[in-house]
Amino acid sequence: xxxxxxxxxxxxxxxxxxxxxxxxxxxxxxxxxxxxxxxxxxxxxxxxxxxxxxxxxxxxxxxxxxxxxxxxxxx
Numbered sequence: 209x210x211x212x213x214x215x216x217x218x219x220x221x222x223x224x225x226x227x228x229x230x231x232x233x234x235x236x237x238x239x240x241x242x243x244x245x246x247x248x249x250x251x252x253x254x255x256x257x258x259x260x261x262x263x264x265x266x267x268x269x270x271x272x273x274x275x276x277x278x279x280x281x282x283x
Contacts (some may be wrong), residue, residue, distance in 0.1 A: 212236075213230075214274065
């Protein structure tokens with residue numbers, strides 16, 4: 209799985225590896241299958257404080273304002 213968080217370069221998570229993402233003000237940019245020859249499945253366990261939203265969708269204008277926090281991908 210290709211996994212990308214704000215401030216970190218995209219990285220491949222291999223079968224059997226665990227990964228986590230911090231809560232708070234960090235944008236999760238992508239996760240997805242970086243291979244075309246096999247399907248991808250993963251299990252997500254989400255925990256949050258009572259009364260707080262589990263997921264916040266980031267609007268395009270906020271993504272643009274925070275563009276400098278995203279690690280550039282090689283061309």
